[in-house]
Amino acid sequence: MHHNDKIIGAPVGEDDLVMLSVETGCYFSTNVVGRRLWELLETPRTIPDLRQAVCAEFDIDEATCEADIVDFVRELMGNGLIQSVEA
Numbered sequence: 001m002h003h004n005d006k007i008i009g010a011p012v013g014e015d016d017l018v019m020l021s022v023e024t025g026c027y028f029s030t031n032v033v034g035r036r037l038w039e040l041l042e043t044p045r046t047i048p049d050l051r052q053a054v055c056a057e058f059d060i061d062e063a064t065c066e067a068d069i070v071d072f073v074r075e076l077m078g079n080g081l082i083q084s085v086e087a
Helices: 032-040 047-057 062-078
Strands: 007-012 016-021 027-030
Touching: 016 032, 027 032, 032 047, 032 062, 047 062
Parallel strands: none
Antiparallel strands: 007 016, 016 027
16 A cells, blocks of 8 residues: 555654645644654555554554554545555
8 A cells, every 4th residue: 555646745843744635625634653654655565564664663562553553544545545556
């Protein structure tokens, strides 16, 4: 999965991120971990890729990390912010 090309993301402060859907005009915001995930999704990534990167950078166990990433990815996909990449 990777960014939808019609989403604009901009950092807010040192940690947060605001995203705008050009198609819908809706704004979304996220914290430091969500911001990092967004940065990682600039290129196509899998859930295991994301989990490995986040666990290496933040103090979180792998099971919790993966569950949180899956929830976050579902929310992003549900709002059209990211899209699947066909293998």
